Amino acid sequence: MSSTLDRNTLADATSPYLLQHADNPVHWQMWSDATLAAARAANRLILLSIGYAACHWCHVMAHESFEDPATAALMNRLYVNIKVDREERPDIDGIYMTAVQAMGEQGGWPLTVIMTPDGAPIFGGTYFPPEPRWGRPSFRQVLEMVADAWKKDGEKFARSGASLLRRIAAHAELKPGAPISPGDLAAVTERFLGMMDWEEGGLRGAPKFPNAPIFRFLWGEYARTGRHEAGAVVALMLARMAQGGICDHLGGGFARYATDESWLVPHFEKMLYDNAQLLDLLALAHAAEPDLLLAARAAELVEWLRRDMRARHDPAPDGTLAFAASEDADSEGEEGKFYVWTRDEIASVLGAEMALFEDHYPCPAAGNWEGKLILTRATHPEHPETEARLAALRARLFAAREGRVRPGWDDKILADWNGLAIAALARASAVFARPDWLDLA
Known part of the structure; x- marks a missing residue:
């Protein structure tokens, strides 16, 4: 032996x-x-x-x-x-x-x-x-x-x-069949549309995964055929996710999935491949119908990539780096501890401006998950002055959160996931007129 x-x-x-x-x-x-x-x-x-x-x-x-x-x-x-x-x-x-x-x-x-x-x-x-x-x-x-x-x-x-x-x-084993026809694509579209949650977005039921490839297919069919429902279901999912707890409203990016039907409670891990595909969808939807909400979430996601996801080991001689694979759900042995708050914790950071923040990010005293608060957004970004004030408040909360023990970080470099991120950054750079995102790609 x-x-x-x-x-x-x-x-x-x-x-x-x-x-x-x-x-x-x-x-x-x-x-x-x-x-x-x-x-x-x-x-x-x-x-x-x-x-x-x-x-x-x-x-x-x-x-x-x-x-x-x-x-x-x-x-x-x-x-x-x-x-x-x-x-x-x-x-x-x-x-x-x-x-x-x-x-x-x-x-x-x-x-x-x-x-x-x-x-x-x-x-x-x-x-x-x-x-x-x-x-x-x-x-x-x-x-x-x-x-x-x-x-x-x-x-x-x-x-x-x-x-x-x-x-x-x-x-x-490969078993070649007949070529895929427009009729086949239409049939798959109908099947997918029949599986959708038209209230909360995404596929019906819980847990709720973004399932980006399904929605990328539906967006392609919307672009190919003009089928309104195929595009609308993508926009609905992105909007609900962008307001829900699955989105990290302070640090940017999306968790891997939600455990409930309304995108409130995530498993808090953040994966490179999910976020790359969601950035691509955000760019496609914004290109068809510009939306401040989608633009904000895209910018926050890219900032998360730039700030937290660069793999810093063994950089190439010219200084280029790759993106890491994921951030963990757990810190100090507890799921979500890094991300959740109590109302008192938020109030202690924001002071007199708590009321403004709470108008846009509900903070019930009893929390919304196991006595704690997962931040969600209740309003659509419309007024630049208000958004600037809210951004300053989020920055204060982000700075306070940075003092916590961070979740684990997997700095493994995966070529395929980096490829997804590069492609998404390239598209988003064009859609959102951000040449610096192309430089990052």
């Missing part, structure tokens, strides 16, 4: 997500041919855990299970444990996410997959609690039940896992 299987090797990683787990008592391994070969040689099941640095529920499962000595001892005794950063290895994530969904489970992160020593998936899911709850078994129960079933009937599981991998491979 390879000696590396008896220790945590993540200290040798470069991924910020993997490094977050370098001190776990779990004997985590990085994905490699050598690790997989060692698992085969030891004839041990593989526990694959996939996540990313800004993932709130990844942190929860880490604190509850991976940092727990008893759980770690069970994992180390029964499994070869492999950690993967989905942003670093989207290929691995794609294969095993497809496998878990093929098992009838809902996808998401953290992704938890148990595999045969040959790497064939035999069980999967997402977050598992430390004790049975919400109709889900505990993580320790899962570990023991699957290991026991494998011990009793390993050949059956091996055949099932191999069959699942063959189905996934067949599904991934």
